[in-house]
Amino acid sequence: MKKKKLLSLLLVTSMFASLAAGCGSGSDTETGSKADGDVKEFTAFFAVPGSEINDDNEIQEKLAEITGAKCKETWLTGQTAEEAIGTLIAGGEYPDFIEGGNGSIQLYEAGALVALDDYLDDYPNIKEFFTEQEWDSLRQDDGHIYWIPQFSNIYGEEKECTHNDEAFWIQTRVLKWAGYPEVRTMDQYFDLIESYNEANPTMEDGTENIPYTILCDDWRYFCLENAPEFLDGYPNDGSVIVDPDTLTVIDYNTTDTAVAYFKKLNEEYQKGIVDPESFTQTYDEYISKLSTGRVLGMIDQWWDFAYTAGDAIKSAGLDAQGCNYVPLPITIDESVQNQWHNSGGVVNVSSGLAITTSCDDVEGALQFVNDLLGQECHDLRFWGVEGVDYEVDDDGMFYRTPEQRLNVADTAYKASHVCSYSYFPQWLGTSRDGKNAMKPDGQESEFFEGLADDVKECFEAYGVMTYVDMLGTQEAPGAWYPMYTYSSTMTTSTPGGTAWTKMGETKHEYLPKVVMASDFDSAWDEYMEAYEACDPDSFISEMQTELDRRMEEAAKYE
Amino acid sequence: MAIKKDNSKKAKASSINLATLKRQRSLLIWGGIITIYGFIFYYLPLFGWLTAFQNYKPKDGIFHSQFIGLEKFKMLFSDESFIRVIRNTLAMGVLNLVATFVMAIVFAILLNEIKNKAGKKVTQTISYLPHFLSWIIVTGILHDMLSGTGIINEVLVNLHIISQPINFFAHEGYFWPIVAFANVWKETGWNAIIYLSAITAIDPSLYEAAAIDGAGRWGKIKYVTLPGIKSTIIILLLMNVGNVLNAGFEIQYLLGNGLIQKVSQTIDIYVLKWGISQGDYSLGTAAGIFKSAVSIILILIANQIAKRNGEERLF
Numbered sequence: 101m102k103k104k105k106l107l108s109l110l111l112v113t114s115m116f117a118s119l120a121a122g123c124g125s126g127s128d129t130e131t132g133s134k135a136d137g138d139v140k141e142f143t144a145f146f147a148v149p150g151s152e153i154n155d156d157n158e159i160q161e162k163l164a165e166i167t168g169a170k171c172k173e174t175w176l177t178g179q180t181a182e183e184a185i186g187t188l189i190a191g192g193e194y195p196d197f198i199e200g201g202n203g204s205i206q207l208y209e210a211g212a213l214v215a216l217d218d219y220l221d222d223y224p225n226i227k228e229f230f231t232e233q234e235w236d237s238l239r240q241d242d243g244h245i246y247w248i249p250q251f252s253n254i255y256g257e258e259k260e261c262t263h264n265d266e267a268f269w270i271q272t273r274v275l276k277w278a279g280y281p282e283v284r285t286m287d288q289y290f291d292l293i294e295s296y297n298e299a300n301p302t303m304e305d306g307t308e309n310i311p312y313t314i315l316c317d318d319w320r321y322f323c324l325e326n327a328p329e330f331l332d333g334y335p336n337d338g339s340v341i342v343d344p345d346t347l348t349v350i351d352y353n354t355t356d357t358a359v360a361y362f363k364k365l366n367e368e369y370q371k372g373i374v375d376p377e378s379f380t381q382t383y384d385e386y387i388s389k390l391s392t393g394r395v396l397g398m399i400d401q402w403w404d405f406a407y408t409a410g411d412a413i414k415s416a417g418l419d420a421q422g423c424n425y426v427p428l429p430i431t432i433d434e435s436v437q438n439q440w441h442n443s444g445g446v447v448n449v450s451s452g453l454a455i456t457t458s459c460d461d462v463e464g465a466l467q468f469v470n471d472l473l474g475q476e477c478h479d480l481r482f483w484g485v486e487g488v489d490y491e492v493d494d495d496g497m498f499y500r501t502p503e504q505r506l507n508v509a510d511t512a513y514k515a516s517h518v519c520s521y522s523y524f525p526q527w528l529g530t531s532r533d534g535k536n537a538m539k540p541d542g543q544e545s546e547f548f549e550g551l552a553d554d555v556k557e558c559f560e561a562y563g564v565m566t567y568v569d570m571l572g573t574q575e576a577p578g579a580w581y582p583m584y585t586y587s588s589t590m591t592t593s594t595p596g597g598t599a600w601t602k603m604g605e606t607k608h609e610y611l612p613k614v615v616m617a618s619d620f621d622s623a624w625d626e627y628m629e630a631y632e633a634c635d636p637d638s639f640i641s642e643m644q645t646e647l648d649r650r651m652e653e654a655a656k657y658e
Numbered sequence: 659m660a661i662k663k664d665n666s667k668k669a670k671a672s673s674i675n676l677a678t679l680k681r682q683r684s685l686l687i688w689g690g691i692i693t694i695y696g697f698i699f700y701y702l703p704l705f706g707w708l709t710a711f712q713n714y715k716p717k718d719g720i721f722h723s724q725f726i727g728l729e730k731f732k733m734l735f736s737d738e739s740f741i742r743v744i745r746n747t748l749a750m751g752v753l754n755l756v757a758t759f760v761m762a763i764v765f766a767i768l769l770n771e772i773k774n775k776a777g778k779k780v781t782q783t784i785s786y787l788p789h790f791l792s793w794i795i796v797t798g799i800l801h802d803m804l805s806g807t808g809i810i811n812e813v814l815v816n817l818h819i820i821s822q823p824i825n826f827f828a829h830e831g832y833f834w835p836i837v838a839f840a841n842v843w844k845e846t847g848w849n850a851i852i853y854l855s856a857i858t859a860i861d862p863s864l865y866e867a868a869a870i871d872g873a874g875r876w877g878k879i880k881y882v883t884l885p886g887i888k889s890t891i892i893i894l895l896l897m898n899v900g901n902v903l904n905a906g907f908e909i910q911y912l913l914g915n916g917l918i919q920k921v922s923q924t925i926d927i928y929v930l931k932w933g934i935s936q937g938d939y940s941l942g943t944a945a946g947i948f949k950s951a952v953s954i955i956l957i958l959i960a961n962q963i964a965k966r967n968g969e970e971r972l973f
Contacts, residue, residue: 178794180935182934182935182936182937183930183934183935186933186934186935186936186937187934189716189937190716190934190939192716206937209715209716209717209937210715210716210717210937211716211717212716316915316916317915318916321916376806376823376825377805377806377825379828379915379916379917380805380825380827380828380915380917382801385801385805591936591937592936592938601936605916605919608916608917608919609916609917609919609920612828612916612917613917616828
């Protein structure tokens with residue numbers, strides 16, 4: 101009995117002791133943060149997938165020293181942007197900063213965002229970010245500006261080496277095997293893949309190749325759906341084709357090229373070239389497939405696979421087998437000029453960084469954004485710390501050592517050290533020093549050094565320097581471009597928006613059916629019947645109205 | 659005098675009440691807490707049902723949104739896809755109910771017949787472990803197993819039952835059975851626990867008596883075990899009938915794809931799609947109300963049937 105009492109006494113004392121210790125350390129950190137000089141803490145939610153960084157991230161601390169503020173960023177997990185935003189709106193509480201993606205217009209309609217136009221003049225770095233015309237294009241129907249698109253803004257001379265967009269990709273080993281032939285059309289592309297796969301059905305370790313796969317998971321089904329616009333030589337207007345001469349909107353879903361494209365896919369599916377799991381695989385399954393190096397070719401956006409599967413291929417050493425992807429300038433016919441790559445920044449007016457009504461300190465938040473756009477902060481965000489993440493040579497050019505290059509591809513290092521605030525506004529192009537690129541991707545010397553051997557060899561064989569050169573660059577086609585910034589804000593409150601939603605659902609269901617059908621023609625007719633039932637004309641006519649409006653707006657500035 | 663008497667009676671009655679109250683104060687306090695809890699979490703949110711009768715805009719809030727009566731309900735029932743999700747939900751709900759229910763009882767009885775105590779315990783423990791897996795894991799396993807290069811296809815091809823791997827998630831016909839199978843796999847062991855405990859409550863002397871009367875194993879199951887757990891079965895069936903429309907959200911959401919969306923979407927997915935993603939909170943609420951109403955009606959009907967047959971019932 102006595103023993104027990106003693107024991108409990110001991111326990112109680114030790115508990116108090118630990119409590120006291122806990123309190124002690126608590127007050128320690130409090131005084132600690134005060135000594136930092138009141139670092140403001142903001143919160144942000146970005147309705148895109150991303151990875152969180154550590155709370156004690158080193159560059160984040162450095163940025164906090166300069167700007168006096170930091171931001172805790174959270175990202176989308178396992179939901180669509182609209183679902184996440186819809187849930188936030190239903191709850192009525194928001195983080196300080198938000199990027200709503202396709203849900204941006206919902207945030208605006210819910211009155212969740214702060215109008216920014218009255219503040220802009222006080223923040224030179226933000227003001228400088230867009231031209232007056234571009235700022236005006238960001239105004240919503242109440243005449244105010246609510247968000248700042250973060251990307252594709254070019255400072256000074258454009259510096260671009262990577263084709264960040266959509267293309268027909270192919271592994272370098274296929275091209276090498278065929279002696280780096282010129283591949284210009286869809287038929288040539290599939291012929292090449294077919295004959296390669298016949299000659300080399302497996303990888304070096306005996307894993308069977310997957311000649312061609314199609315990602316079709318939810319919103320990522322663009323990998324199946326929008327190729328007809330590119331094949332006809334139009335740029336990525338996304339939801340429609342715009343005829344630049346007549347300025348009319350054309351539906352790319354029903355063109356002859358669309359029929360030819362899906363018929364080709366159907367043939368290849370019957371031959372076993374198209375991965376039979378294409379239409380049922382999830383995005384994760386797709387990425388892990390690509391990461392094994394088994395997939396010879398596919399259509400995708402660079403950003404959708406390069407940072408995941410591309411890095412995995414690199415770290416598994418599969419570049420020695422030629423498993424890296426390069427883009428090909430493919431159209432329906434050799435006479436058609438491709439526009440897979442467009443030069444010039446495109447402002448995606450449909451979403452951007454916004455400040456919510458839950459933010460207590462709008463000025464402070466904008467000051468933070470403004471500071472992050474300053475050159476010193478910008479270099480810290482994208483290049484890192486001088487001497488640690490990059491070196492400067494005698495001419496003032498930034499470069500990385502091989503070790504530094506490996507570091508920035510390492511997820512653990514990224515989480516503890518790198519803080520790019522990647523969904524805050526940022527510059528492409530040339531640094532304010534007039535020499536370096538704003539981001540390492542754009543630094544030509546850095547880009548070449550970082551290239552895998554198989555890609556280097558491939559570029560040399562074609563006599564090109566960069567990914568972009570593989571496709572060639574076209575000027576952005578006109579003031580309307582791109583139309584997807586409008587269609588992605590459409591809601592079911594208009595007939596055109598309803599049609600757009602239904603068209604998406606129908607295509608999601610019937611396009612895979614068309615590709616898998618044993619009788620293409622009847623499957624296509626069935627698809628067209630279902631498609632026409634969605635009333636696509638009302639969508640097209642709303643797009644035409646928007647096109648006309650954009651051209652009128654643009655004419656005011658000429 | 660009469661009045662006085664009456665008064666004293668009243669006083670007596672109330673003093674008894676007071677005493678009772680005092681005696682049962684802990685019961686009252688706990689009951690009160692539960693009542694408040696129930697009110698806050700179950701009844702207060704029903705206030706939000708108002709939005710189904712409005713053209714609800716988050717900007718205007720529940721007090722300033724435009725009142726539109728039953729228009730959202732009209733929209734719902736004129737929407738072909740809503741009719742389709744009702745069909746899907748009911749079909750999958752009934753399939754799940756029948757499959758998991760029957761399997762759990764069969765499994766419990768089989769388990770009860772095992773003589774080896776250690777074997778019984780191990781089997782039972784293993785069988786209910788899947789219950790603790792989240793659906794995201796279960797759907798991941800299913801996706802792998804049923805993929806073109808998955809174990810099911812490998813086995814079927816190697817046994818020459820099929821010549822080409824079947825793409826299970828590309829055919830509408832497979833989806834409902836897959837969902838039912840997944841539910842059975844995940845929940846059978848867990849659901850069997852309650853039947854097993856009901857079986858242990860059966861008086862052993864009944865089995866002895868049955869044995870004396872010449873009943874074999876099958877006879878004992880038929881005449882002792884099953885009647886012994888009949889009331890448990892009926893109560894659980896009643897409760898589950900109300901859940902038919904909760905045919906699931908995660909599994910259909912995670913396993914479905916564009917190709918088979920016509921059979922894979924349930925009411926919950928519909929609510930998510932229109933209510934949250936498309937921002938039509940009113941339409942989503944209307945669909946939710948419909949689901950609740952149908953569930954209540956189903957429970958009432960099932961309860962009534964049980965009552966008529968003189969069986970156990972909920973109320």
